[in-house]
Amino acid sequence: MTKPTPDPRHTLTLRDVSEASGVSEMTVSRVLRNRGDVSGPTREKVLEAARTLGYVPNKIAGALASQRVSLVGVVIPSLSNMVFPEVMTGISGVLEGTGLQPVVGVTNYLPDREESVIYEMLSWRPSGMIIAGLEHSAASRAMLGRAGIPIVEIMDIDGDPINHAVGISHRRAGRQMAEAIIAAGYRKIAFLGTQMPNDFRAKKRLEGFEDALAKAGLTLVDREYYSGGSALLKGREMTANLLGRTPDVDFLYYSNDMIGAGGLLWCLDQGLDVPGRIGLAGFNGVELLDGLPRMLATMDACRLEIGRKAAAIIAAKDTPGEKIELFPTLAPGDTIRR
Amino acid sequence: MTKPTPDPRHTLTLRDVSEASGVSEMTVSRVLRNRGDVSGPTREKVLEAARTLGYVPNKIAGALASQRVSLVGVVIPSLSNMVFPEVMTGISGVLEGTGLQPVVGVTNYLPDREESVIYEMLSWRPSGMIIAGLEHSAASRAMLGRAGIPIVEIMDIDGDPINHAVGISHRRAGRQMAEAIIAAGYRKIAFLGTQMPNDFRAKKRLEGFEDALAKAGLTLVDREYYSGGSALLKGREMTANLLGRTPDVDFLYYSNDMIGAGGLLWCLDQGLDVPGRIGLAGFNGVELLDGLPRMLATMDACRLEIGRKAAAIIAAKDTPGEKIELFPTLAPGDTIRR
DNA sequence: TCTGCTAGTGTTACCGCTAACAGCAGCGCG
DNA sequence: CGCGCTGCTGTTAGCGGTAACACTAGCAGA
Numbered sequence: 001m002t003k004p005t006p007d008p009r010h011t012l013t014l015r016d017v018s019e020a021s022g023v024s025e026m027t028v029s030r031v032l033r034n035r036g037d038v039s040g041p042t043r044e045k046v047l048e049a050a051r052t053l054g055y056v057p058n059k060i061a062g063a064l065a066s067q068r069v070s071l072v073g074v075v076i077p078s079l080s081n082m083v084f085p086e087v088m089t090g091i092s093g094v095l096e097g098t099g100l101q102p103v104v105g106v107t108n109y110l111p112d113r114e115e116s117v118i119y120e121m122l123s124w125r126p127s128g129m130i131i132a133g134l135e136h137s138a139a140s141r142a143m144l145g146r147a148g149i150p151i152v153e154i155m156d157i158d159g160d161p162i163n164h165a166v167g168i169s170h171r172r173a174g175r176q177m178a179e180a181i182i183a184a185g186y187r188k189i190a191f192l193g194t195q196m197p198n199d200f201r202a203k204k205r206l207e208g209f210e211d212a213l214a215k216a217g218l219t220l221v222d223r224e225y226y227s228g229g230s231a232l233l234k235g236r237e238m239t240a241n242l243l244g245r246t247p248d249v250d251f252l253y254y255s256n257d258m259i260g261a262g263g264l265l266w267c268l269d270q271g272l273d274v275p276g277r278i279g280l281a282g283f284n285g286v287e288l289l290d291g292l293p294r295m296l297a298t299m300d301a302c303r304l305e306i307g308r309k310a311a312a313i314i315a316a317k318d319t320p321g322e323k324i325e326l327f328p329t330l331a332p333g334d335t336i337r338r
Numbered sequence: 339m340t341k342p343t344p345d346p347r348h349t350l351t352l353r354d355v356s357e358a359s360g361v362s363e364m365t366v367s368r369v370l371r372n373r374g375d376v377s378g379p380t381r382e383k384v385l386e387a388a389r390t391l392g393y394v395p396n397k398i399a400g401a402l403a404s405q406r407v408s409l410v411g412v413v414i415p416s417l418s419n420m421v422f423p424e425v426m427t428g429i430s431g432v433l434e435g436t437g438l439q440p441v442v443g444v445t446n447y448l449p450d451r452e453e454s455v456i457y458e459m460l461s462w463r464p465s466g467m468i469i470a471g472l473e474h475s476a477a478s479r480a481m482l483g484r485a486g487i488p489i490v491e492i493m494d495i496d497g498d499p500i501n502h503a504v505g506i507s508h509r510r511a512g513r514q515m516a517e518a519i520i521a522a523g524y525r526k527i528a529f530l531g532t533q534m535p536n537d538f539r540a541k542k543r544l545e546g547f548e549d550a551l552a553k554a555g556l557t558l559v560d561r562e563y564y565s566g567g568s569a570l571l572k573g574r575e576m577t578a579n580l581l582g583r584t585p586d587v588d589f590l591y592y593s594n595d596m597i598g599a600g601g602l603l604w605c606l607d608q609g610l611d612v613p614g615r616i617g618l619a620g621f622n623g624v625e626l627l628d629g630l631p632r633m634l635a636t637m638d639a640c641r642l643e644i645g646r647k648a649a650a651i652i653a654a655k656d657t658p659g660e661k662i663e664l665f666p667t668l669a670p671g672d673t674i675r676r
Numbered sequence: 677t678c679t680g681c682t683a684g685t686g687t688t689a690c691c692g693c694t695a696a697c698a699g700c701a702g703c704g705c706g
Numbered sequence: 707c708g709c710g711c712t713g714c715t716g717t718t719a720g721c722g723g724t725a726a727c728a729c730t731a732g733c734a735g736a
Contacts, residue, residue, distance in 0.1 A: 011486055054481065056460045060401050064402050080424070085418045089418070125349075125396060143392065232628060233629035262629045289568075290570060291600045
């Protein structure tokens with residue numbers, strides 16, 4: 001409730017601390033960064049002065065002078081879907097000790113927005129960039145390629161990375177799930193998922209899924225798409241629609257766990273025999289959903305590990321470009337026959 | 339998969355663009371920032387050069403020279419609990435048009451970590467800071483107070499803000515919920531919530547809740563705390579424990595919707611009559627949960643609006659310090675008798 | 677005694693950009 | 707015809723730090 005500027009004069013600089021402690025700015029700088037030799041007493045004097053003044057260093061100036069920026073740009077499509085927060089946890093954990101700090105930018109699955117977020121981030125000259133996905137506009141790829149810093153594209157490895165990639169094969173994940181479903185004896189299989197034209201990972205999963213169906217001489221008997229809204233609720237609606245339209249389906253493959261959970265709740269409400277009469281599966285392995293009446297079949301996307309590995313690459317900063325594939329595990333849960 | 343540094347020589351600067359387009363650096367700078375008069379043809383030449391070179395301005399240098407930083411620090415306790423992503427959405431939405439960019443820091447509800455996150459952020463000399471909560475270490479408060487920028491403390495207004503505050507009264511929210519519960523005729527009321535010693539908002543809600551109970555001559559008949567893990571699952575466990583211990587409870591007040599949802603699912607599994615035999619309520623109004631078999635009674639925390647208002651204060655940057663109270667609405671759902 | 681070294685400190689020259697001001701045409705006007 | 711103006715462009719001097727080097731005293735070894 002006070003005014004925002006209680007400045008005695010201006011904002012503090014190294015000079016203020018140097019005057020207060022009677023040494024040069026350079027020595028203050030050395031003390032504050034723990035670099036170079038400074039005698040014990042001097043160090044104490046300086047720290048004391050900095051503390052009582054309440055000096056906070058100016059990283060803008062420091063970064064410009066040293067040509068070193070302690071930021072790592074992280075560009076992700078969304079924060080609200082449970083998957084990226086976990087990736088962030090992995091990233092922060094590893095970056096913690098390194099003096100590097102993640103800065104997130106959110107694109108909402110819009111390529112234009114992604115381009116401008118990347119531009120903005122690069123203009124801060126970060127030490128590295130972590131970006132979800134392998135598909136970016138030509139301009140984005142060009143900017144990133146030219147930036148001269150390590151670039152790690154995460155989540156997906158089905159494609160050509162600019163530099164590094166850490167992720168899983170969503171095509172393979174789709175295929176694996178399909179194989180498990182077929183092996184369990186389901187034959188009339190439907191897909192329910194996001195409409196989003198730019199969720200390439202979901203798209204690849206579906207491709208892999210359909211490939212595997214084709215190999216078994218099957219095709220999807222129906223499909224249903226949605227866009228916004230509460231995922232749980234959408235899952236119910238979509239499932240109701242689809243079963244209304246195609247009552248004899250015996251398996252529902254959802255593009256993510258949230259809508260899958262909604263579908264599961266609906267099926268249970270209807271008293272359908274799950275997984276006997278009908279099976280369900282999602283994708284992501286969101287821990288949040290442990291605690292549903294029944295465990296949804298799903299596939300872990302290795303989110304934490306992806307975050308960790310990506311951060312480690314940036315922190316190492318010398319690694320030559322490479323593709324790191326992680327392998328998700330299928331959790332059959334209680335919604336697929338065994 | 340290529341090497342990270344395809345530099346023809348070094349990273350581009352204004353000088354490169356100025357040479358490529360045959361004008362001074364200053365003119366290039368003017369064009370790139372749309373500031374001051376530049377003739378049409380010159381502007382074209384410059385833009386063309388910048389585009390073909392792939393120049394990305396260096397905001398570090400720009401910020402240092404202009405003493406203006408387009409960043410807004412946002413300090414929040416967690417990203418994984420559904421409530422802050424929505425606040426972020428509100429913030430980003432408002433900041434979008436202003437040229438300001440949010441930078442988030444996560445504290446995991448640890449005061450020490452909060453202090454260092456604040457220090458880190460201030461060292462980038464942001465144009466403003468948005469921080470969750472009103473309770474901070476003395477050092478944190480001092481740093482923020484001295485920073486000379488607008489500080490907005492969000493979520494809570496039960497206390498003394500450093501500068502601005504936007505939020506709801508959690509004490510009042512707790513009281514209101516208690517009153518509604520009592521009015522509905524429940525008498526044996528228990529509380530289930532987070533253990534976290536630093537979730538001051540949850541604590542205040544509980545205080546308000548107990549105050550209102552006391553006014554009606556009631557006290558909590560039991561309570562149960564948890565710390566980590568999947569909230570839905572924890573909700574189940576806690577509820578099972580509590581009802582095992584105190585079977586005659588007739589209302590369960592949860593400190594958040596997720597554990598409330600877990601509890602609700604457990605009650606339904608057990609075939610308990612909700613809300614007849616037992617009522618339940620949570621807090622937050624997370625949209626995510628629409629779609630549960632039954633709508634949990636809850637209270638919206640005005641998250642989106644809090645984010646918007648906070649960002650607006652920073653963007654306006656001249657507003658004198660003030661406390662803005664928002665008023666959550668109680669959504670009785672289907673888990674409280676009417 | 678002189679040299680060479682080291683630990684501790686100061687000096688200088690930027691880092692890449694922008695504020696502020698200094699030109700300098702070309703023009704209308706008294 | 708000289709004045710002031712407007713429209714455009716360039717020049718200069720930092721912003722607040724840090725790298726790189728210069729300096730000084732003190733001391734070991736030749």
